[in-house]
Amino acid sequence: MNDSFVTIGKPMKKVDGLAIVRGKPAYTPDYDMPDALVVKLLRSPHAHAIIRSIDSSQALSIPGVVGIFTYQDVERVPYTRAGQGYPEPSPYDTYLLDRKVRYVGDPVAVVAATTEKAALKALRKIKVEYETLDAVFDMKEASKEGSPIIHDESDCSGVYDNSRNIAAHFVMDIGDVEKTLEECEFVIRRTYHVDTQLHAALEPHNALTYLDPVGRLVVISSTQVPFHCRRILSRILKKPIAEIRVIKPRIGGGFGGKQSVIAEPYAALVTLKTGKPARIAYTREEVSMATNIRHEMSYDVIVGAAGDGKIKAISLHGISNTGAYGEHCLTTFMVSGSKTLPLYNKVDAVHFGGDIVYTNLPPAGAYRGYGAPQGLFPLDCAIDELAYEMKMDPLKLKEMNSIREGETSPIFEIMGEGREGVPQIMRSCKLQECIDLGRKAIGWDSKWGKKKRNGNKVRGVGCALAMQGSGIPKIDMGAATIKMNEDGSFNLLVGATDLGTGSDTILAQIAAEVLTVPLEKIIVYSSDTDLTPFDVGAYASSTTYVSGNAVRLAAEKVKERLLDLAAVYFEKDRSELTLESAEVRSRDGSSVSLSELCTMHMYTFNQQQISESASYVGEESPPPFAASFAEVEIDTDTGKITLVNFVSYADCGLALNPIQAMGQLEGGSMQGIGWALYEDIIYGKDGRMLTNDFFTYKVPSRMDYGKLTCSLVDSYEPTGPFGAKSIGEIGIDTPIPAISNAIFDAAGIRLRHAPFKSERVLFEILNMEV
């Protein structure tokens, strides 16, 4: 099917690749603005406190310090930092600066100075008197009676129950789970817990702000969501949207961490207060403890099956930790059900629900997978446990109960992004092929259940199946504008943001394919709220599917315009003309190149600019599917876990650029492997994140895994651009359950709390020996 395409489905080099490998200035910190003020934030040392007084007088007298701003200097506007559809399904519980601080790291004062040294000195000289309050760090304690109330202010809105620290709450039921369980021969009831994770994007959050010559605020920012950023800034700074311009240069990694508006407002505040350009650059410590982290979640899971292995009931009831503020709190929780439960669609009854609670810890937010991996861990592992209970091959059990092409699940309709969803049938689902290929690649049939022992080393294998989505249907929109130049090249303007995924390249490939021109004739610009059309941004695995469809539609409009104009030029009927290989050809054999045609159209003949825009909003969200397999070796003397091999096969529809698609699967898998085995956030008793640097927070490196084998299966999604679905998130979903299941196969130990630290394995081994 790829052969009919010229650019689509080919491993094209990235359009920004040359700049990247040559280290060209491309990212926000590379912009020079010599007179920009340095902005630093004074942060709370307490997890929960009231600010009694702030004395900035000494700090203000330091040479070079231009201004210090506290809650007394800013208007009190409740908002959410979440960059998501509007109105947001997240509570308005955040203030630019507040009299109350709710976690260690909450901003207390904004310092603006002419040099970094002066700014740092000022931070030390600001005197703050706090009245400390009791804090709550354990999410299971947070909603109990007597817990300190984190959001006791009266002006926040959208919180489910302030008095019990419940930011959001959701419940849905299909059928009657308890009644169905009575008919089940096998029932598994367990509790699974997954800790948080840091995005650890290599480029720290940063922004540069200034006023343009007519006084509009310009914000250059490493953001995944330039248009949401503009809207949120407009709200909190009380400046009309028309007076704000957000420019997004290259982004040095996001993974959802730059889907919230975090650093930008403080630089913008300084620019508005002083009239001067301002730059804010978070340190690694600030990125770790004061941006966003992943939602820690815990689930009580129940799975019931008939004697023949048919899964009849599933219940996931859980709790999610949103930290001090509720950005993305409801939606990440819902996704942990909505992107996992439809996978096992042959059930009679399903329950999903629980609370998302506030604690005095760093705020959680969007993170690749967006809740789905937190839901898949209990679901997949409980089914794995069920298989062992039934003395059945777990892969077989998952295979026979999972969704296939042409099938559906009522959950699609019930659960959407903070509201009801949309019904959809799986038009493309090559899960079976993923299973078959992965099973062979890992050697499942010769390895599973064999307990291979070599001295003190035992080996085992585990599997996990996953699905995700492609954008948020009926909510999130992407748009594209294509403008033709006289040499037959095209400017492709998109509001979508390439965070390194290669989406600029993929969107250019779509335009090039429709317009029949070589890839280098498509010049991509993304994104600038003044210049590029609206796009909600890069999140929810949406860029290829949602923005890609918009690009395809815009390119088709341009193609139609070209043919219409060529018909006038040739004086022929439109139906006699075709666009092929960058030429308009007539049935009689005459032809004109796009450059010739457009030069004439612009300068001499029928003078017109060809420029078209198109928008796209998904009617559904076709899921990509994956089957992943882990082989681990456990040292029974020390508990050390070695990941020998990780195999993942995914169905992402037609891979528009196989190299970039594979990169997403490989990168997502490695992030999941890191979360499963190495990445462990530790807090002090006072709620301070102790692992806020790359010494103590272990991002996996090249020596931390054995083999990583990722592959794509051929598929075609009819609603996607040229058959494509998404691939950005699904890679991160499977490593935790697959590795947990492999540890059980190897050592007979069920670790139900991720990450799987070697000491946890060792303690279990010691327990078994006792």
Place this chain on the structure above:
Amino acid sequence: MRIAFTVNGRLHELDIDPGEYLLEVLRRIGYKSVRRSCNSASCGTCTVLLNGKPILSCSTFAVSVDGQNIETVEGMADGDKLHPIQEAILEEGGAQCGYCIPGVVMTGEALLRENPDPSDEEIRLALNGNICRCTGYEPQNRAIKKAAQVMRGEIDE
């Protein structure tokens, strides 16, 4: 204080603060490929070569390179012609967000100068300090291997 050092063969003489780190100074004089990430010598993003050996510029005092040679990724391509490591990274999909790439290229270059025919294990070991959060490492490891083959003349560029 005044120091002098060469960057990619070009002599720079400039005033620095005694406590300034090389990362800051290099960025200040225009070598924007040298990037700050962890700022604590644990991610490899800011790697440059000092007299041919990889060092972490975020934790190297600028004063310590007085009179010595620095190489950054800006000096790797020959005009429009990319260095084989740069070319291979593009071909293998080893660059996603690209923030780590200057550090990866420089560490890879230092490895291949010392060991023109590294094994897979030697590549992993040499680049172990270069964190990449995007790629999952496999494409970058393949790229270094491929570049080594190109540089040895075993496969065409």
